[in-house]
Amino acid sequence: MANSFFFLCGCVDQASVGVIERWGRFERLAQPGFHFFNCFVGQCLAGVLSTRIHSLDVRCETKTKDNVFVHLVCSIQYRVVKENADDAFYELANPREQIQAYVFDVVRALVPRMTLDDLFEQKSEVAKAVLEELEKVMGTYGYSIEHILMVDIIPDDTVRKAMNEINAAQRLQLASVYKGEAEKVFLVKKAEAEAEAKYLGGVGVARQRQAITDGLRENILEFSHKVEGTSAKEVMDLIMITQYFDTIKDLGNSSKNTTIFIPHGPGHVRDISDQIRNGMMEASSAQID
Numbered sequence: 001m002a003n004s005f006f007f008l009c010g011c012v013d014q015a016s017v018g019v020i021e022r023w024g025r026f027e028r029l030a031q032p033g034f035h036f037f038n039c040f041v042g043q044c045l046a047g048v049l050s051t052r053i054h055s056l057d058v059r060c061e062t063k064t065k066d067n068v069f070v071h072l073v074c075s076i077q078y079r080v081v082k083e084n085a086d087d088a089f090y091e092l093a094n095p096r097e098q099i100q101a102y103v104f105d106v107v108r109a110l111v112p113r114m115t116l117d118d119l120f121e122q123k124s125e126v127a128k129a130v131l132e133e134l135e136k137v138m139g140t141y142g143y144s145i146e147h148i149l150m151v152d153i154i155p156d157d158t159v160r161k162a163m164n165e166i167n168a169a170q171r172l173q174l175a176s177v178y179k180g181e182a183e184k185v186f187l188v189k190k191a192e193a194e195a196e197a198k199y200l201g202g203v204g205v206a207r208q209r210q211a212i213t214d215g216l217r218e219n220i221l222e223f224s225h226k227v228e229g230t231s232a233k234e235v236m237d238l239i240m241i242t243q244y245f246d247t248i249k250d251l252g253n254s255s256k257n258t259t260i261f262i263p264h265g266p267g268h269v270r271d272i273s274d275q276i277r278n279g280m281m282e283a284s285s286a287q288i289d
Contacts, residue, residue: 009036010045017085021046029085049089053079053146056096058103066115068159073152074103074130081144088142095143102137106130116155123150 011034012018018030023042030045037043058074076099080088092098110129111119119126131148138145155163 008039009034011035012045012048015052016048016050017080017082018048019046019086019089020044026086026090029082047089049080049085051080051082051085053077056099057151058100060104060107062108062111064111064114064116064119068116069156070111070116070119071152071154072107072111072126072150073154074107074127075147075149075151076103076130076134077146077148078134078138078143079146081142084142086142087140091141092143095138095141098141099134099138102134103130106133116159120153123153126150 010018010030012030012032014032016032018035020027020030020035020037021042021044026046027043035045037045054077056076056078058076060072060074061069062072063069078095078099088095106129107126110126114122127148127150131145134145134148
């Protein structure tokens with residue numbers, strides 16, 4: 001603080017307060033401005049204190065309840081009370097060391113009763129306890145504690161690494177659970193889709209066979225009515241032979257087929273027609289029953 005001193009006068013800067021003594025004894029406080037001193041009666045400006053807010057960062061090492069050593073960084077903002085500037089001037093030679101000592105005392109008494117997780121969650125409670133203690137003690141020395149901030153909590157490097165690994169493991173476990181649930185839903189939906197597809201495929205095959213049966217029945221009846229002297233068996237044989245040759249034709253025209261050996265001859269055609277006719281008759285009798 002730049003203050004001017006003369007033999008008969010002195011200047012106190014703004015945001016400061018001067019301490020005036022007479023023959024080495026405190027007489028009064030000098031407010032900012034220009035002041036005259038009577039040096040013949042022993043008056044003098046003994047010193048000047050700043051009333052601005054000062055900041056002090058205190059780094060304290062302590063142990064938590066779960067035996068983890070941590071470094072706490074507290075930021076203390078304090079100032080000199082103008083009305084009690086004489087106490088601040090005469091009582092404390094080094095207020096910063098006094099504040100630091102009380103911070104150590106409070107922190108090392110409170111933090112060992114907390115676990116590391118509780119300390120991170122309740123750091124404001126630690127700052128509040130330090131503020132209450134400092135206000136009670138430093139107020140008697142002419143200092144006012146404005147704010148206390150718990151700036152940082154720094155565990156040991158190995159502890160921080162272990163905490164990160166625990167967090168990563170928990171997240172991987174949660175991710176595995178979600179992945180398993182997703183795969184389960186996928187498999188269930190896939191099975192449901194396959195079941196639905198098989199059901200619809202069966203319905204389609206049944207309708208196809210029903211349509212073929214109805215078509216054959218209509219063709220037999222229509223042919224029997226239009227051509228006199230023909231029986232249903234003869235018409236059925238003719239239709240079966242026609243479809244048989246159509247099938248052979250389709251197999252031959254297909255470009256993707258391989259070589260297929262099938263029995264061919266009038267006897268085999270008759271056997272095929274007998275099998276189809278018997279199947280239709282069995283189906284009709286089952287419907288009647």
